[in-house]
Amino acid sequence: MPRDGLTAPNCYDAEPIPEAARAEIERLLSSGDLFRYTSENAPVSQLEAEFAAFMGVRYAVCVASCSAALFLSLKALDLPRGARVLVPAFTFAAVPSAIVHADCEPVLVEVGENFRIDLEDFRAKFDDTIAAVMISHMRGHTSDMDAIMELANARGVPVIEDAAHSLGTLWHGQKIGTIGKIGCFSFQSYKLVNAGEGGVLVTDDPELAARAIIMSGAYEHNWKKHPGLQNSFHHWQNKLPLYNTRMQNLSAAVIRPQLAEVPRRVRDGLANHDYVAAKLNESPWLDVPPPLGPETRAPDSLQFNLVGDWSDAEALRLQDEAKARGVGVQVFGLSQDNARAYWNWQFLGDLPDLPKTRAMLMRACDTRLPARLTRAELDFIADAIVTAAAAVKG
Numbered sequence: 001m002p003r004d005g006l007t008a009p010n011c012y013d014a015e016p017i018p019e020a021a022r023a024e025i026e027r028l029l030s031s032g033d034l035f036r037y038t039s040e041n042a043p044v045s046q047l048e049a050e051f052a053a054f055m056g057v058r059y060a061v062c063v064a065s066c067s068a069a070l071f072l073s074l075k076a077l078d079l080p081r082g083a084r085v086l087v088p089a090f091t092f093a094a095v096p097s098a099i100v101h102a103d104c105e106p107v108l109v110e111v112g113e114n115f116r117i118d119l120e121d122f123r124a125k126f127d128d129t130i131a132a133v134m135i136s137h138m139r140g141h142t143s144d145m146d147a148i149m150e151l152a153n154a155r156g157v158p159v160i161e162d163a164a165h166s167l168g169t170l171w172h173g174q175k176i177g178t179i180g181k182i183g184c185f186s187f188q189s190y191k192l193v194n195a196g197e198g199g200v201l202v203t204d205d206p207e208l209a210a211r212a213i214i215m216s217g218a219y220e221h222n223w224k225k226h227p228g229l230q231n232s233f234h235h236w237q238n239k240l241p242l243y244n245t246r247m248q249n250l251s252a253a254v255i256r257p258q259l260a261e262v263p264r265r266v267r268d269g270l271a272n273h274d275y276v277a278a279k280l281n282e283s284p285w286l287d288v289p290p291p292l293g294p295e296t297r298a299p300d301s302l303q304f305n306l307v308g309d310w311s312d313a314e315a316l317r318l319q320d321e322a323k324a325r326g327v328g329v330q331v332f333g334l335s336q337d338n339a340r341a342y343w344n345w346q347f348l349g350d351l352p353d354l355p356k357t358r359a360m361l362m363r364a365c366d367t368r369l370p371a372r373l374t375r376a377e378l379d380f381i382a383d384a385i386v387t388a389a390a391a392v393k394g
Contacts, residue, residue, distance in 0.1 A: 008326025
């Protein structure tokens with residue numbers, strides 16, 4: 001609704017696809033050449049080489065979604081059926097679903113008020129039965145990767161990074177997604193790079209890359225269109241199942257010109273986030289947790305906690321008050337059937353008692369904050385949320 005001469009900003013549309021993608025899309029549509037294995041140097045193959053170079057890794061495998069990348073990562077690790085995988089309890093339902101899809105068992109770990117793994121619970125649950133760790137940097141919040149990698153390396157347990165929200169994030173200057181054994185990224189519409197759907201896994205391990213490529217759907221001898229790894233491909237030929245989770249060329253054509261936009265989107269997204277966070281932190285009722293010391297964030301949304309004595313009814317009223325002022329705010333735990341609230345993951349069967357995570361989700365709020373917003377639009381959003389909190393709490 002209009003306020004002070006401004007209309008509520010549109011926080012849901014993505015940025016326009018760069019003009020450079022249009023000619024390539026027209027070429028593909030004219031030729032009908034949409035399958036990634038029709039030619040040696042297809043757009044998907046070019047994207048894999050470009051993304052690997054962008055991330056500073058040896059291999060990138062493009063697939064249909066980040067969920068597919070997580071699933072393939074577990075299958076490429078050749079974990080036994082029923083293998084137990086540690087995973088944060090604050091993540092999207094697709095993450096434990098990928099673990100289930102890979103015939104493994106998710107072991108949910110508590111997450112604290114700062115939206116990051118509770119290390120005490122992580123250490124307590126990291127026993128000899130754990131075969132892998134899947135770290136979700138949920139909404140771009142990086143857990144303590146130093147502590148996580150130290151414990152995982154000491155036990156010889158592989159770490160998969162779910163970096164769907166973390167393209168461009170750094171930890172001690174190293175790109176998130178390159179710290180663990182495998183990193184997985186998303187190109188879904190609400191991520192930093194938008195192809196509607198799509199994902200990619202990255203690794204420096206040639207055997208993992210070869211296995212993931214074959215299982216992604218490089219059937220017969222299509223793996224010959226991937227450079228290198230030929231000995232491994234010959235070894236695994238006909239020995240692995242084919243899951244057909246490939247990316248198609250139109251998606252790659254949309255993604256490739258956006259890679260050059262990532263540094264600018266990261267810079268503007270971080271500036272926008274920190275500007276609004278500072279304004280929200282002036283309210284006695286709101287708190288945006290700070291980054292961890294080694295972390296350089298790349299946010300395209302903002303999460304904050306309701307602090308003090310808030311009832312469920314008051315938290316729900318905050319959503320309504322913000323909406324009335326033109327800004328969408330969601331309390332994770334109070335949004336019906338929210339896929340980020342672990343108690344809605346009924347497909348897991350009996351769910352553990354996770355009081356820290358539950359308490360956080362019941363007062364943690366989420367709002368979109370794309371990098372393209374102007375300073376006036378950021379002021380509009382911050383003012384709407386702060387005044388909504390004041391309206392509820394007086």
